[in-house]
Amino acid sequence: MITTTTPSIEGRPITGNNGIVVGEAIMGANVFRDVFASITDIVGGRSGAYEKELQKARETAIEELEERARAMGADAVVGVDLDYEVVGQSMLMVSVSGTGVTLG
Numbered sequence: 001m002i003t004t005t006t007p008s009i010e011g012r013p014i015t016g017n018n019g020i021v022v023g024e025a026i027m028g029a030n031v032f033r034d035v036f037a038s039i040t041d042i043v044g045g046r047s048g049a050y051e052k053e054l055q056k057a058r059e060t061a062i063e064e065l066e067e068r069a070r071a072m073g074a075d076a077v078v079g080v081d082l083d084y085e086v087v088g089q090s091m092l093m094v095s096v097s098g099t100g101v102t103l104g
Helices: 029-037 048-071
Strands: 014-027 076-087 091-103
Touching: 014 048, 014 076, 048 076, 048 091
Parallel strands: none
Antiparallel strands: 014 091, 076 091
């Protein structure tokens, strides 16, 4: 599955618009507590453990986006946008959206 932030794919004409597709992943407060409780790798204000959890959430959201795009018959997702939002007081949501397309 081709997934890109650009509106087109060079050398591959878009022949159909399958619609908007979205993937989400939510990290709960317990993840933050567990990560912060085990942090021993803070260097220069950065936490490798925390960044690893964010990376995992982002990858999960992208995988979900691609699965939903396949289910709608898309060959690719263009115009992909990543957003991070705080949900309530104790959760972080990673949301990925784009347009599922059929390629020629």
